[in-house]
Amino acid sequence: RKEVEQDPGPFNVPEGATVAFNCTYSNSASQSFFWYRQDCRKEPKLLMSVYSSGNEDGRFTAQLNRASQYISLLIRDSKLSDSATYLCVVNGASKIIFGSGTRLSIRP
């Protein structure tokens, strides 16, 4: 079993739709969590940190569920520019694990 698992997608949704991604992790001692966005042939860029209390940044909402060991990302009112691969990241003791990424494609 992978330490961090993500649905690879691809998700193909119309502009304006709401889309949600989940990411599960196996190490209950994991300490911090993030979502990154990666455009084709570019480096990952930090999207947002993820907390148990949940956090929101404009159209993006991230949530951590420690009991069930998953993190989620919700994108509301999706834009064409949201098309990218979304990577979850789980930090543990001296180890940083990326999920394999979920591809999102927004169609006009």
Add this chain to the structure above:
Amino acid sequence: ETGVTQSPTHLIKTRGQQVTLRCSSQSGHNTVSWYQQALGQGPQFIFQYYREEENGRGNFPPRFSGLQFPNYSSELNVNALELDDSALYLCASSGRGWEQFFGPGTRLTVL
């Protein structure tokens, strides 16, 4: 722009050779992490350096080694290159928080 730079941008080597990749961290950041990203995969953690000491390591063999310098820039060295080492190599710097900021990467091709 993150302020993290990497060199070279692209590199072609042959099997068995050695390679050194370089990374300059963002100003004020004392931690550098290195990743290998194969096509269609997420970045795989190689190791992390904090204040010139290795601070964590992923599942990579010893022929992957690194250094961090007093100015917090870093090198990744790979010996005895194999075809499967062909990938995008990313470095990321971080400060007091866990958030990482990535450089543009070095694309290594091993023939």
